[in-house]
Amino acid sequence: MNLTKVRTGVYICHCGTNIAATVDVKAVAEFAQSLDGVVLARDYSYMCSDPGQDLIKDDIQEHGLNRIVVASCSPLMHEITFRRACEEAGLNPFYFQMANIREHCSWVIDDMVLATAKAKSLVEAAVRRVYHHQPLDMREVEMNPSVLVVGAGITGIEAALRLADANKKVHLVEREPSIGGHMAQLYKTFPTLDCAA
Numbered sequence: 001m002n003l004t005k006v007r008t009g010v011y012i013c014h015c016g017t018n019i020a021a022t023v024d025v026k027a028v029a030e031f032a033q034s035l036d037g038v039v040l041a042r043d044y045s046y047m048c049s050d051p052g053q054d055l056i057k058d059d060i061q062e063h064g065l066n067r068i069v070v071a072s073c074s075p076l077m078h079e080i081t082f083r084r085a086c087e088e089a090g091l092n093p094f095y096f097q098m099a100n101i102r103e104h105c106s107w108v109i110d111d112m113v114l115a116t117a118k119a120k121s122l123v124e125a126a127v128r129r130v131y132h133h134q135p136l137d138m139r140e141v142e143m144n145p146s147v148l149v150v151g152a153g154i155t156g157i158e159a160a161l162r163l164a165d166a167n168k169k170v171h172l173v174e175r176e177p178s179i180g181g182h183m184a185q186l187y188k189t190f191p192t193l194d195c196a197a
């Protein structure tokens with residue numbers, strides 16, 4: 001159970017017109033402001049820019065925020081950026097949650113009413129989720145980079161060869177006496193009539 005009072009900051013990114021042309025970002029920010037645990041909600045033109053990140057950092061310091069939600073692009077693009085911003089402001093970076101309202105919303109929905117409704121749902125889900133986040137520490141552990149591939153059919157063989165090309169040590173195991181799987185049982189393959197084996 002979390003004994004610290006949750007104080008969430010929500011940031012809705014315009015991404016220029018990438019999001020703002022299809023999603024009513026002000027309406028989403030207003031909606032976010034009404035959610036449980038949310039202390040402030042803002043919209044801003046480019047959240048990943050330095051001024052955008054500074055907005056988050058300053059709010060963490062000034063308003064004692066302990067959860068951050070950014071509604072913008074895919075986490076693949078900027079999750080690390082925003083986690084780092086949280087960390088630089090003294091907040092555990094895992095108290096951060098991203099909602100993808102660009103690739104999952106503005107880029108795939110033309111209707112502003114529908115896109116805004118979906119953006120609100122995605123933001124609400126992120127706010128609810130971050131509420132339950134726990135602080136985590138990064139650790140480095142020793143690992144064995146060798147790979148075990150189970151099954152030496154065509155897929156297994158191909159996977160093993162690609163891994164070996166990437167300089168991994170590969171253990172390829174097969175329960176049958178020979179490799180090749182179903183492919184090895186065929187006579188010829190369509191359409192080239194190559195010998196399957």
Ligand code: SF4
Nearest residue numbers: 013015046048072073
């Ligand atoms: S955070 Fe993502 S959505 Fe926002 S401006 Fe940067 S790239 Fe665009």
